[in-house]
Amino acid sequence: MCPPALDSGYKAQAGARLMGSPLNGHAVLTHASMATGGPADQDADALSEFEQDDEQTQDGFLTYTYYYEATAQSPLSVICSYGGQQGAKPSLLLLPVPNGTKGNCKFRTPVAADKHGAASSMTCSAQ
Numbered sequence: 001m002c003p004p005a006l007d008s009g010y011k012a013q014a015g016a017r018l019m020g021s022p023l024n025g026h027a028v029l030t031h032a033s034m035a036t037g038g039p040a041d042q043d044a045d046a047l048s049e050f051e052q053d054d055e056q057t058q059d060g061f062l063t064y065t066y067y068y069e070a071t072a073q074s075p076l077s078v079i080c081s082y083g084g085q086q087g088a089k090p091s092l093l094l095l096p097v098p099n100g101t102k103g104n105c106k107f108r109t110p111v112a113a114d115k116h117g118a119a120s121s122m123t124c125s126a127q
Contacts, residue, residue: 002080002122020092027083032107032122034066038075039094061108069102103127
């Protein structure tokens with residue numbers, strides 16, 4: 001669901017929102033989670049993020065699993081965070097979760113920062 005990287009020419013899809021620090025060049029996905037509320041409702045300094053339901057290490061990756069059910073009364077967003085190393089604020093891409101869906105999203109990130117060619121990912125599947 002989250003693009004693995006963004007560059008300064010990226011245009012958010014309809015319903016999505018790009019906020020936080022402006023994209024400067026090329027940035028890779030560093031964190032992802034989910035929040036209550038649609039992308040238009042979010043405030044970069046006060047994201048209402050979900051707690052992850054489990055953490056596990058396997059194959060050199062740390063996996064966070066988020067279970068969700070989106071309805072018209074309870075819209076949800078996927079938060080994709082890019083860059084933000086050395087104390088800098090990240091660029092955030094907020095993606096809407098389609099109403100009437102439920103399932104899970106998994107954020108996988110390498111445990112070791114120097115894992116060759118390993119990239120973080122956020123994928124969602126509906127049930």
